[in-house]
Amino acid sequence: MSTPPGVVATARMIAARDLRIEWRARVVMNQVIPFAAVTMVLFAFAVDDTGALGRLAPGLVWLTVMFSLLLCAQRAFAIESADGALEALRVAGVDPVGIFLGKAAALAVQLLALAAVMVLAALILYDLDPPAGGVVLLVTSAICATCALAATGTIYAGLAAGVSGRETLLPLLVVPVVSPVLIGATRAVEAALGTGGTAVADGWPWVGLLAVVAVASAVVGALTFGSAIRD
Amino acid sequence: MTTPTTPRSTGTRATRVIGIAAIVMSAWLTLFGLVLSPADVAQGDAVRIMYVHVPSVWLAYLAFIVTAICSVWVLVARGRVPGVDRVAGASAEIGVVFMAVTLVSGMLWGRITWGVYWQWDARLTTTALLFITYIGYLAVRGLDGSPEQRARRSAVVGVVAVAEIPLVHWSVRLWRSLHQEATVLDTDLDVDIDGLMLFTLFVGVIAFTLWFVWFVLHRARVMALAALVEERSLDEALAERAAEVPAGGQN
Numbered sequence: 366m367s368t369p370p371g372v373v374a375t376a377r378m379i380a381a382r383d384l385r386i387e388w389r390a391r392v393v394m395n396q397v398i399p400f401a402a403v404t405m406v407l408f409a410f411a412v413d414d415t416g417a418l419g420r421l422a423p424g425l426v427w428l429t430v431m432f433s434l435l436l437c438a439q440r441a442f443a444i445e446s447a448d449g450a451l452e453a454l455r456v457a458g459v460d461p462v463g464i465f466l467g468k469a470a471a472l473a474v475q476l477l478a479l480a481a482v483m484v485l486a487a488l489i490l491y492d493l494d495p496p497a498g499g500v501v502l503l504v505t506s507a508i509c510a511t512c513a514l515a516a517t518g519t520i521y522a523g524l525a526a527g528v529s530g531r532e533t534l535l536p537l538l539v540v541p542v543v544s545p546v547l548i549g550a551t552r553a554v555e556a557a558l559g560t561g562g563t564a565v566a567d568g569w570p571w572v573g574l575l576a577v578v579a580v581a582s583a584v585v586g587a588l589t590f591g592s593a594i595r596d
Numbered sequence: 597m598t599t600p601t602t603p604r605s606t607g608t609r610a611t612r613v614i615g616i617a618a619i620v621m622s623a624w625l626t627l628f629g630l631v632l633s634p635a636d637v638a639q640g641d642a643v644r645i646m647y648v649h650v651p652s653v654w655l656a657y658l659a660f661i662v663t664a665i666c667s668v669w670v671l672v673a674r675g676r677v678p679g680v681d682r683v684a685g686a687s688a689e690i691g692v693v694f695m696a697v698t699l700v701s702g703m704l705w706g707r708i709t710w711g712v713y714w715q716w717d718a719r720l721t722t723t724a725l726l727f728i729t730y731i732g733y734l735a736v737r738g739l740d741g742s743p744e745q746r747a748r749r750s751a752v753v754g755v756v757a758v759a760e761i762p763l764v765h766w767s768v769r770l771w772r773s774l775h776q777e778a779t780v781l782d783t784d785l786d787v788d789i790d791g792l793m794l795f796t797l798f799v800g801v802i803a804f805t806l807w808f809v810w811f812v813l814h815r816a817r818v819m820a821l822a823a824l825v826e827e828r829s830l831d832e833a834l835a836e837r838a839a840e841v842p843a844g845g846q847n
Contacts, residue, residue: 517756520752520756521753524736524749524752524753525736525739528739528740528741529740530739534732534735534736534739537728537731537732537735538729538732538735538736538753540728541725541726541728541729541732541760541764542729542756542757542760544725544764544767545760545763545764545766545767545768548767548768548770548771549767552771570770571770574766574767574770577763578763578767581759581763585755585756585759589671589751589752589755589756592671592674592675592748592749592751592752593748593749593752595674595745595748
């Protein structure tokens with residue numbers, strides 16, 4: 366009998382597997398990203414003022430990412446419950462902390478790619494002129510925000526996996542809890558893109574908030590995920 | 597197998613004493629709040645809304661703290677403490693109702709005093725988000741699954757919801773601090789409260805706390821009875837069927 370892999374090794378395997386499934390099925394790329402992009406177009410119809418769109422751009426980007434999180438998190442556990450893969454992992458004695466961290470990491474990578482496309486879409490569609498010094502802030506805040514969103518989404522999607530009525534329940538559970546992320550990420554990206562009339566340096570306290578939320582959700586998730594998915 | 601006797605009501609001597617005490621305190625609160633306590637210099641009679649608003653918000657947060665403590669207990673015991681799980685659920689239900697009372701009474705007071713129903717203040721926003729979170733908690737309690745599974749799932753939501761409170765409050769405060777100076781709420785806190793008003797608030801808090809205990813005890817017992825009925829109905833149906841067979845012959 367070989368010794369079971371540690372938490373980090375398990376997480377890496379789970380994350381690699383999830384990303385491989387996405388790479389082959391292309392659900393996020395071919396379905397979620399187009400949905401998010403058309404949402405960005407619809408915002409332009411709703412606001413109908415290029416100046417206002419530019420000012421609202423960071424908030425609209427993160428609202429879109431949050432909506433997409435609901436779809437991606439749902440998808441992350443649909444691939445598990447479809448053929449009882451999650452049960453198989455548990456029967457095999459795989460550490461739930463490893464499963465949680467792996468699934469959250471894979472979700473974070475997908476959301477980060479999605480956020481990058483949405484920022485690009487906002488730059489093109491909403492006619493933004495970002496300051497050159499904002500790139501580091503933009504990337505750091507996006508990483509922290511997507512990690513926080515992914516951790517929260519994984520806790521709740523795991524909890525609701527395989528339960529009837531989860532499609533309507535997940536948004537109700539996730540949205541209030543990710544509101545600090547929406548506030549922090551919007552303000553940080555506002556500073557990075559120079560849309561809110563604030564300097565780039567003003568964005569960094571928000572990155573602190575995002576980092577705290579990311580760490581807190583990851584810790585709570587790691588502690589509770591085993592209870593959430595057990596039968 | 598001896599079946600435990602089903603109690604005829606969810607009341608006991610203790611709940612009756614608590615219930616009577618709650619009624620007496622509520623009558624006292626009504627007397628003090630509407631008749632004896634003076635109208636406020638600045639707010640006029642609108643200040644009387646506070647005698648419902650403050651005890652409600654106290655009760656709601658008390659309820660959510662009880663839910664959180666019970667949730668941690670359920671998680672530590674891996675869902676095998678049905679009594680604790682029922683208290684968590686009963687407490688959250690009452691918390692949601694009184695959170696709604698808090699929001700509505702607060703908005704009415706705000707309309708009279710500030711001229712607007714809503715301020716994007718950290719406390720108000722946190723309270724509103726918390727209200728939605730616990731509606732989600734109750735939805736999770738309603739999911740299907742074994743009782744233990746349901747207990748664990750809702751306990752996870754109960755723990756995450758409490759972890760959320762400081763983060764939401766902090767983020768909203770940080771957000772608002774960039775847009776406006778100290779809110780009306782903050783300056784209001786500095787106002788010296790009249791002694792009789794403070795006493796009336798105190799009476800309200802006691803009365804509402806008694807109601808909380810009374811509601812939780814009854815609700816948790818109703819839940820226990822519902823679980824008993826669910827468990828027993830199948831056994832009884834089988835027993836009835838078995839009793840029918842000899843009477844009706846071998847048909």
